[in-house]
Amino acid sequence: xxxxxxxxxxxxxxxxxxxxxxxxxxxxxxxxxxxxxxxxxxxxxxxxxxxxxxxxxxxxxxxxxxxxxxxxxxxxxxxxxxxxxxxxxxxxxxxxxxxxxxxxxxxxxxxxxxxxxxxxxxxxxxxxxxxxxxxxxxxxxxxxxxxxxxxxxxxxxxxxxxxxxxxxxxxxxxxxxxxxxxxxxxxxxxxxxxxxxxxxxxxxxxxxxxxxxxxxxxxxxxxxxxxxxxxxxxxxxxxxxxxxxxxxxxxxxxxxxxxxxxxxxxxxxxxxxxxxxxxxxx
Ligand SMILES: *[C@@H]1O[C@H](CO)[C@@H](O)[C@H](O)[C@H]1NC(C)=O
Ligand SMILES: *[C@@H]1O[C@H](CO)[C@@H](O)[C@H](O)[C@H]1NC(C)=O
Ligand SMILES: *[C@@H]1O[C@H](CO)[C@@H](O)[C@H](O)[C@H]1NC(C)=O
Ligand SMILES: *[C@@H]1O[C@H](CO)[C@@H](O)[C@H](O)[C@H]1NC(C)=O
Numbered sequence: 509x510x511x512x513x514x515x516x517x518x519x520x521x522x523x524x525x526x527x528x529x530x531x532x533x534x535x536x537x538x539x540x541x542x543x544x545x546x547x548x549x550x551x552x553x554x555x556x557x558x559x560x561x562x563x564x565x566x567x568x569x570x571x572x573x574x575x576x577x578x579x580x581x582x583x584x585x586x587x588x589x590x591x592x593x594x595x596x597x598x599x600x601x602x603x604x605x606x607x608x609x610x611x612x613x614x615x616x617x618x619x620x621x622x623x624x625x626x627x628x629x630x631x632x633x634x635x636x637x638x639x640x641x642x643x644x645x646x647x648x649x650x651x652x653x654x655x656x657x658x659x660x661x662x663x664x665x666x667x668x669x670x671x672x673x674x675x676x677x678x679x680x681x682x683x684x685x686x687x688x689x690x691x692x693x694x695x696x697x698x699x700x701x702x703x704x705x706x707x708x709x710x711x712x713x714x715x716x717x718x719x720x721x722x723x724x725x726x727x728x729x730x731x732x733x734x735x736x737x738x739x740x741x742x743x744x745x746x747x748x749x750x751x752x753x754x755x756x757x758x759x760x761x762x763x764x765x766x767x768x769x770x771x772x773x774x775x776x777x778x779x780x781x782x783x784x785x786x787x788x789x790x
Contacts, residue, residue: 531666534560534568538669541660543572546580547591554588559618560595560667567596567668569643570660571675579675586682593619593645593678596632599665605641605656608634614646619678629678645678653677 535557538548547570551557560566571579571594579587595618612635620630631646644652654672661669 531564532561532663534667534669537661537667538570543574544570544660544671546573546576547571550576550580550587550591554584554591556588556591556595556618559592563597564666565597565599566666567598567600567670569594569596569654569672569676570669572671575674582682589619589622589624589681590675590677592622593617593630593632593676593681594672595619597621599668600634600670601662601664601668602656602659602670605634605670608636611636619681625678626680629681632676643672643676645676647679650679 535548535552538544538551548557551560560568579590582590596615597618597620598615600615612633614628615632615634617630617632619625622630628646628648633644633646633650633652635642635644635652637652639655641656642652643654643656644650654674654676657671657673659668660671661667
């Protein structure tokens, strides 16, 4: 009896670990739809697939083979910027879109989280129009270029994949140059300077310090964990969509920790819960 319970517990833990590590795999989801093969390839090449899989609540605006042509010819980093502005940091399926109260809603995208977005380039405008739901960049004056074609995949409320008719390109999105051009580097050469400037109190974290000087907005005291969302929240008045992203991150961190500790202390009931969670996960 005891060994049965403990082996069940073992299975339950394995299941929980494997199912909570990533809620979904966008590459796998899109692989079921050959018409999104090019889009799927670009997500993988640019590393966006990994970023998407690291999120818990997300909506991907997908482009089929026929409408992605203009993007696949671009340099990968440009394509990445544009595509990351097709990934909404919230869950919107067709039902939720049809229930939108306001004529237009501004949502935050993964491009905003990259920290290189300028003005409102990292936001999308979702509007209800006479011809249905339309999407456009939230930049002032940008047109609503893309129409909602159909819902491709939905796993409420973790991931929704919606097909849109056209790429949504924020004005100026390909002109920004976050890394200095190669020619400019040798002129400014003093390599030790940035290191000397760094306050001794600054934690010796990986690469973030080298990025920090570029956007002058970043406060030195900002925790390196969220250099992207922090300053942005202060800049843009649209509060509600921005609040979503950090919240989602917090719950991500909490949930597994809680379940792990309670699992240690309780017995059979947890096994049942674990198995249920496991089955739901599959
Ligand atoms: C999404 O996925 C995570 C991780 O698997 C899970 O904990 C959560 O319950 C899921 N649902 C929502 C609404 O976040
Ligand atoms: C996602 O799915 C693809 C294709 O099935 C696979 O190659 C890849 O390793 C998976 N990624 C993760 C993180 O499981
Ligand atoms: C889409 O294009 C990819 C190559 O980029 C191809 O492998 C795939 O078969 C195409 N799918 C359709 C439905 O045309
Ligand atoms: C969204 O776009 C439409 C059409 O361009 C515009 O009328 C509306 O004001 C925009 N909504 C917001 C909140 O900016």
